[in-house]
Amino acid sequence: MLPETRLLLRHPFFLQGDVYALGVPGAELAPLGVKRGWSPDAHERALAPFALDEGLAPSAQAEIALVYLPKGNARRDHVLDLASTIAEKLVLVGCNDAGIKTARKAVTARAVGPVQSEHGNHAQLVATSLKPVEPKLRERRFQVPIGFFEGLSPDPPPGSPDPTHEPSLAPLDARRPAGRLASSPGLHVGDAPDALTLVSLPGVFSEGRLDDATRTLLDVIVWPARGRVLDLGCGAGPIGLSAKRRVPTIDVTLVDVDDYAVEATRRGAKVNALDVDVRSSDGYAAVSGERFDVIVTNPPFHRGVGTEYEVTRAFVNDAPAHLRPDGAFWLVANAFLPWEEPLRARFATVDVVAQDRRFVVYRATRPRT
Numbered sequence: 001m002l003p004e005t006r007l008l009l010r011h012p013f014f015l016q017g018d019v020y021a022l023g024v025p026g027a028e029l030a031p032l033g034v035k036r037g038w039s040p041d042a043h044e045r046a047l048a049p050f051a052l053d054e055g056l057a058p059s060a061q062a063e064i065a066l067v068y069l070p071k072g073n074a075r076r077d078h079v080l081d082l083a084s085t086i087a088e089k090l091v092l093v094g095c096n097d098a099g100i101k102t103a104r105k106a107v108t109a110r111a112v113g114p115v116q117s118e119h120g121n122h123a124q125l126v127a128t129s130l131k132p133v134e135p136k137l138r139e140r141r142f143q144v145p146i147g148f149f150e151g152l153s154p155d156p157p158p159g160s161p162d163p164t165h166e167p168s169l170a171p172l173d174a175r176r177p178a179g180r181l182a183s184s185p186g187l188h189v190g191d192a193p194d195a196l197t198l199v200s201l202p203g204v205f206s207e208g209r210l211d212d213a214t215r216t217l218l219d220v221i222v223w224p225a226r227g228r229v230l231d232l233g234c235g236a237g238p239i240g241l242s243a244k245r246r247v248p249t250i251d252v253t254l255v256d257v258d259d260y261a262v263e264a265t266r267r268g269a270k271v272n273a274l275d276v277d278v279r280s281s282d283g284y285a286a287v288s289g290e291r292f293d294v295i296v297t298n299p300p301f302h303r304g305v306g307t308e309y310e311v312t313r314a315f316v317n318d319a320p321a322h323l324r325p326d327g328a329f330w331l332v333a334n335a336f337l338p339w340e341e342p343l344r345a346r347f348a349t350v351d352v353v354a355q356d357r358r359f360v361v362y363r364a365t366r367p368r369t
């Protein structure tokens with residue numbers, strides 16, 4: 001049971017009435033006796049004892065909106081706006097090390113009347129009545145450089161490979177140092193730099209910029225000329241959308257557990273007129289029974305104490321079941337994280353394609369089945 005739940009159970013008075021839960025982890029709902037709610041997280045929805053509402057604009061009415069503090073100020077403010085349309089009374093709980101003190105200030109700014117607090121279990125509960133605020137899903141657009149146009153140069157350099165012909169998984173120099181963005185090996189390089197416009201929504205990973213680990217991966221990854229690519233944990237979609245832009249002949253599926261990420265990626269695909277398949281999915285759940293030529297991931301690493309390892313471990317362990325026999329699994333991670341061993345347990349060949357002080361890019365092939 002989470003510290004937030006233990007604190008709430010010590011103060012049952014705050015949940016007397018008709019409660020609607022916003023972003024409360026699925027497994028915490030039964031102990032709290034809450035029977036209605038919403039979550040933008042497919043994993044939490046799967047753990048809930050009843051069907052939680054989905055979508056980015058839940059419409060419900062209740063006496064009390066119970067909110068577990070989400071990560072990041074932008075998502076927090078958005079969820080507080082949603083809560084204000086659902087119930088007059090707000091009960092917000094969060095851990096001390098997760099920003100509940102700052103959140104209390106944000107709540108105070110929206111409060112009508114007094115703000116009550118209770119402390120304990122390294123968490124804080126904040127209760128008040130809220131001014132109703134119209135929730136606005138603020139999107140932020142940003143540019144992601146993806147290297148150079150392929151195949152557009154009128155005069156290709158002699159001997160350069162033909163992009164329309166099989167560049168599939170050209171040989172790689174092992175342990176290439178991570179460097180600046182370049183063009184994928186095996187593809188024809190023109191001279192016009194290309195960029196994607198991505199859309200970010202509140203709380204979507206990397207909040208309007210290209211993450212350095214993602215950049216390191218995009219710098220070295222090799223896309224096949226055709227076949228299916230899965231971007232696992234797509235965030236705003238920089239990996240899968242740039243794959244589709246670079247190699248329009250591949251079929252790209254992008255999945256994320258967070259509905260805001262799914263919506264951000266859909267919007268990004270629309271802005272760039274890219275025909276891709278974007279799905280809400282806890283890990284491989286939404287692609288069960290499907291196989292890909294490339295699975296690529298910049299996995300989550302700080303979702304909560306301990307849980308990030310479980311998620312990435314499942315991404316690695318379940319990869320062979322979703323790869324074609326000659327497929328490749330690409331993973332970028334912080335250099336200190338222990339992914340080489342689990343990869344070697346599931347794949348006969350594991351190459352370190354790029355490495356610097358901060359990140360490692362692995363390419364794992366020959367899945368063990």
Ligand SMILES: C[S@@+](CC[C@H](N)C(=O)[O-])C[C@H]1O[C@@H](n2cnc3c(N)ncnc32)[C@H](O)[C@@H]1O
Pocket residue numbers: 043205206211214232233234235236237238239255256257258261281282283284297298299300301303311
């Ligand atoms: C480090 S971010 C990378 C996002 C994006 N690929 C990028 O490079 O900017 C990891 C992403 O994994 C998603 N994620 C976390 N747990 C997941 C799960 N169980 N299934 C699918 N996606 C998950 C998060 O929502 C987040 O968007």
